[in-house]
Amino acid sequence: MRGGLWQLGQSITRRLAQADKKAITRRYFASEADLKKTVLYDFHIAHGGKMVPFAGWSMPIQYKDSIMDSTINCREYGSLFDVSHMCGLSLNGKDCIPFLEKLVIADVAGLAPGTGTLTVFTNEKGGAIDDSVITKVTDDHIYLVVNAGCRDKDLAHIEEHMKSFKAKGGQVSWHIHDERSLLALQGPLAAPVLQHLTKEDLSKIYFGEFRMLDINGSHCFLTRTGYTGEDGFEISVPSDNAVDLAKAILDKSEGKVRLTGLGARDSLRLEAGLCLYGNDMEQHTTPVEAGLTWAIGKRRKAEGGFLGAEVILKQLAEGPKIRRVGFSSSGPPPRSHSEIQDEKGTNIGEITSGGFSPCLKKNIAMGYVNSGYHKAGTKVKLVVRGKAYDGVVTKMPFVPTKYYKPS
Amino acid sequence: MALRMWASSTANALRISVASKARLSPYSFSRCFSAVIDGLKYATSHEWVKHEGSVATIGITDHAQDHLGEVVFVDLPEVGTSATQGKSFGAVESVKATSDINSPISGEIVEVNSKLSESPGAINSSPYEEGWMIKVKPSNPSELESLLGPKEYTKFCEEEDAAH
Known part of the structure; x- marks a missing residue:
């Protein structure tokens, strides 16, 4: 790893x-x-x-x-x-x-x-x-x-x-x-x-x-x-x-x-x-x-x-039944194992990596959600230390990649 | 506060990076890597407490904030709830990690620093002043005696760093 x-x-x-x-x-x-x-x-x-x-x-x-x-x-x-x-x-x-x-x-x-x-x-x-x-x-x-x-x-x-x-x-x-x-x-x-x-x-x-x-x-x-x-x-x-x-x-x-x-x-x-x-x-x-x-x-x-x-x-x-997607969120940065819920509070997945983005100055994370909740713009709740915070499925990469490719 | 995670094995490196900070502090010991303020009491989990009259103010030490790096979010308790010595009352999120903050003393929480939700970075820039976290009405003031004085805390930090 x-x-x-x-x-x-x-x-x-x-x-x-x-x-x-x-x-x-x-x-x-x-x-x-x-x-x-x-x-x-x-x-x-x-x-x-x-x-x-x-x-x-x-x-x-x-x-x-x-x-x-x-x-x-x-x-x-x-x-x-x-x-x-x-x-x-x-x-x-x-x-x-x-x-x-x-x-x-x-x-x-x-x-x-x-x-x-x-x-x-x-x-x-x-x-x-x-x-x-x-x-x-x-x-x-x-x-x-x-x-x-x-x-x-x-x-x-x-x-x-x-x-x-x-x-x-x-x-x-x-x-x-x-x-x-x-x-x-x-x-x-x-x-x-x-x-x-x-x-x-x-x-x-x-x-x-x-x-x-x-x-x-x-x-x-x-x-x-x-x-x-x-x-x-x-x-x-x-x-x-x-x-x-x-x-x-x-x-x-x-x-x-x-x-x-x-x-x-x-x-x-x-x-x-x-x-x-x-x-x-x-x-x-x-x-x-x-x-x-x-x-x-x-x-x-x-x-x-x-x-x-x-x-x-x-x-x-x-x-697939589950998919890896990106999130941005308010509140504390979600970390791996933070629960992902739908807007009604039902468990739909788990964060696998997350933190505060130094370049974007906001929380970003990735994790797995049940298919159906994977589309960009889907509103979710991310649970950190028992409290649910607003999050939204966000397209990755969060910061545009700059790979050197033939133009 | 449980923050000895990343930099814990890095006494040498920290000596270099913190040396300049000590000079800026109002009071510091010559052999100290981070600022330690006279007149405060310290917990071995790296919180400080300032007892004035009937109220005690609590925050995390310069040493703690330096190990954590840039603080980006602070989870604070509600006013009216109680803090228990040695138990977590909140958490600090840095770019590097999450750390629980333990209360150095027990008592009722009478005020929280709500400015930290807008400017959590105050914990880095001013850990002993602007970056205070909660004010507590101590329920058992004798608990203060179990805490470390500035010299003892400085020594504790040195030993802790040297142990790695």
């Missing part, structure tokens, strides 16, 4: 609130020594990063800037995120495409080499194991990035299916890119700043496209993608060069691109209407319910052939 930020905070709070504070604190944070550190850990500390445990990693929740300022700065200028906790993976071999197509909903075969897409790994019931950005590098090489919190189960899932695929004569192997680190550079200055560090013409690389190229003197994987709704890149860099690259990016931006932590990352992705696996999508949620029908390739809709395809294709034909 990319987050669970809110839950993380909640669980710590509860634990601390329950018993002897000090003892619990010591016990909890003793395990902090077991947390994994990215190669940028010392760099984060030196820049005022406030480190928190996140999916088994010690990651910056924010730096010196507040989450509000950080979020706004990303959209105005730019943000640099260390997302090295996420797991980069290559699938190689002449059958890597048919192999992957058994596990995901995307039309991988139909992707042009050097392009990618958001996809979902599904289980037998059509539920989501994880979401992932996959790239077809060549016909015999797929590069993908999965969520840190899902790494173990994803790899186990892929490995299990790889075994039986190979047993039947399929040719596929994997490489986990633990020798690399991942930086996300997002915002309007992302391209102009990165252009200072590479000879490749970035204006020819569009949203969703991928290149292997030299950046700041090291061999990088560059994907024009991100998790903020802004134009930007995710850069897989050899770990030995990661700190140098981070420094170079900040230097070239003359201080305008700022280090940004998980807090603002969560605000940004919520404003962009993007799912956080573990909150907005779980094992029991299908891509159709999650509003990711667009990510099911046309050919895949016709042919199926991925785990849970029967369930998903049936939902496509009949319509």
Whole structure:
């Protein structure tokens, strides 16, 4: 998962609130020594990063800037995120495409080499194991990035299916890119700043496209993608060069691109209407319910052939019973697990992510409602601490996305 | 108040970010990261109480608001209801998180700061003045003795941060 930020905070709070504070604190944070550190850990500390445990990693929740300022700065200028906790993976071999197509909903075969897409790994019931950005590098090489919190189960899932695929004569192997680190550079200055560090013409690389190229003197994987709704890149860099690259990016931006932590990352992705696996999508949620029908390739809709395809294709034909939608609301910001009611007070669903939007200066949220209540403009009640507040189903993204696409 | 969520493991980082604030405060201890006001009593859950005559004013500390970040909404109780020591009487929502606010003392709530519904940010800009939350008529003034003085609270914050 990319987050669970809110839950993380909640669980710590509860634990601390329950018993002897000090003892619990010591016990909890003793395990902090077991947390994994990215190669940028010392760099984060030196820049005022406030480190928190996140999916088994010690990651910056924010730096010196507040989450509000950080979020706004990303959209105005730019943000640099260390997302090295996420797991980069290559699938190689002449059958890597048919192999992957058994596990995901995307039309991988139909992707042009050097392009990618958001996809979902599904289980037998059509539920989501994880979401992932996959790239077809060549016909015999797929590069993908999965969520840190899902790494173990994803790899186990892929490995299990790889075994039986190979047993039947399929040719596929994997490489986990633990020798690399991942930086996300997002915002309007992302391209102009990165252009200072590479000879490749970035204006020819569009949203969703991928290149292997030299950046700041090291061999990088560059994907024009991100998790903020802004134009930007995710850069897989050899770990030995990661700190140098981070420094170079900040230097070239003359201080305008700022280090940004998980807090603002969560605000940004919520404003962009993007799912956080573990909150907005779980094992029991299908891509159709999650509003990711667009990510099911046309050919895949016709042919199926991925785990849970029967369930998903049936939902496509009949319509899902619940749907992920956006909300804006008055009162306190709804958070995950806030109840959604119709105007008469009947339960119609649950919020999965919510907060105060730093850019829009109002509450935004997403959650699942029974079909029929999903149309933009539908009035609802959102229950926070026992009180019902007015809300309205609102189209996502809340903040317009600015992906770099051919005009 | 239960707000030790995000920044709780980050004593070092906080030292940097709060250092400048301490200078602006009316009174502060040299080794304190956030402003602590003399003459107030403090709860270990990071609320302050100012007892004057028959009424006690309650809010959250500078340390608390700094951990929380920008406050965007405040849930306050109704006048006439009662507050109980150590029990939640309201909540503060920041961009970062939601936190319950516990009452440092028990008593009848005689006034709430209704201006906070329009300008919740006063809790950040002026946690000890404009950002007060409720006024209570203490039912058991001896409860005040169980609270921390400014020096003790400062030490408590330091230890709490250092523990992470």
